[in-house]
Amino acid sequence: MPRAGRRVKQKLASPPTTDADAGTSTSDVAPWVPVAPTTTGLLALPVELFEMVLSDFEDISVGSIMQNPTTLPKEEGERMRVLRALSQTCKALRASCLPRVWERLEACIEHNDSAWYKQVSSRLERRCNGLADNPDLAKFVKIATVTLTRCSTQTVLDAFTKCLAVLPNLHTLQIVHTHSQMTTTLKNHFEGKSFPQIRNIILPSCAHNILRACPGVTSVTCNEDDGSKLVSAIRASCKGVVHVSGIRAEESIMKRLAKAAPNLREIHANACQVRVGYYRTLIVDPGDIKYLSVFKKLQRIVMIVGEEGDDEQIAGTCKLHVSAAQEALKESSAKDKEVVIHYSKCDSPRNVNWRRWSTVRTVHIKV
Template sequence: MPPKKRARKETAAKEAASEAQGETPTIVSSVEEAPELKVNFGVIFDLPVELWLEILSYFPSVRIPTKRIGHAPLLPASTLARQLSLRALSQTCRAFRTQFLPELWDRFEVCATLNQIEEPLRHRPPGSRPDDERFDLAGAWYKDISRALETKSNGLRESPELAKLVHKVSVALTRCSAPTVLGAFVQCLHALPNLHTLQVLRAHSQMTTHLKNAFQGHKFPAIQVVVLPDHAHNVLRSCPEARTVICNGSDGGKLISAIAKECKKVQRLEGFHANEALMKRLLSNFME
């Protein structure tokens, strides 16, 4: 036993001396292991990008289009897993930053927060499966999501080198500080030169006026795909070059009116349950 204690002290002294001289000490799991043991981590950098993306595809993420779980206003915090993993990888070293930063900023997402309080749904809707992941949100989640959208919008607008990497945007909108938050978000959209897909997963049904005031007079001609609820039709009016429109809330009647007036190039519709009169109006618009 005494010799082992002396060996540990000698090893610790050598490591301390190496660190003081700016050297990297050799890491061994026990005193008995050979001091010349080396671990080669270089193989990680040799993995092809396709394999990394395949691995990351198994992490929860925000799909386009995606459906909210039950009636919850936000997606679960677990959907942040992919973005958090990409952020960690991009901050590991210079090689990983070059490889993963474009993938990280390909999507600008504000659909959930890490600190949101999720509670199991007390009364399960009739006909739902037992394994359905349904939950309620507790606390001031609407303040957190609004604050996150404003902060990230302002930050991205002031970072043109990152803004040019963004191709897809997915957000949840609330009435909390709506004029300020929506104003920042609209200016952020103007700063994204390569944006082609805009998804609004959630917008309060009483936000119509706020959305009209924020988006009126603004045009985003680069956007080709728009996913949004019916009462967010004023957002669609600002996307005159949209080719695909997906309704993720209500029947889509107001979206059809917006398409007939402002979006003459729409070629594909999904999620619509409008009445016959509005559908005829839409068809007549296409035949002009």
């Protein structure tokens, strides 16, 4: 029994020692305790400047997710690693950075040379269980970016669905990849469940049963196949969809989508080939764009153009697509209609085996 007035030492959790440990340590889900703001050091910077500093560190991008890889490269976890390290520096930085660390639930990045499917499955199960037991951290999660594998599917998907139900501020779900043979497994785990807080979702077509469990979704993006199965899920469960991307613009699919999402306001279509490495894009023929006229409330058609050809080729491609899009929008009763063109180019990443596209300029054409 300690003497009166003597301070009792408390054992503190040990921080992870390596990048690999940073993705697996139980200290990731330690309790968060707010502290008074500091007026010195790094946190004395205005929030805008602090965020500008953080923006220099690479983060997960939608462009990478749209490639539908099994996992994302380690470089895209740089920002999260920096934030995690800062959160273990002092109480003030922990109070400021831990909410940023847990803004995204991530289980899709390779951290070491072991089997990737074991890495991401183990990380997803562990983090989901930790968040389910820590409501103070669960409230920070706004985005979930995960890869679903066939490794330990029963325990992993049980933990994942349980976790999704206790994330009150989750608004975006991004499924980077899932095996095409998991359709029935996903149905068994997601059928009868509902996650109404999710508003935006990116997923492969084979994961359509996950979409059926998200009735509040307003934006749907397909990153694999033609998206036909997602149209069926939208019609069955998601009545408020107003934005779609990655769904093939062919007549039969567009007619079904018009019935499934009659209030559609915006649709994305890629106007020409921009494939490099594993980059996935959906090429739309100008003749197919006319099928978008079935959407009577469509306000915006967004097209992505890769700056890979000469100026004359790019201009010719754009002219045909823009003309077709303008004709399609004339059938809509919406106001302030426009065609938006994103000109994209390939970045030069640190990983030479990885390619990512970014928008270099945007043009708005009123209809």
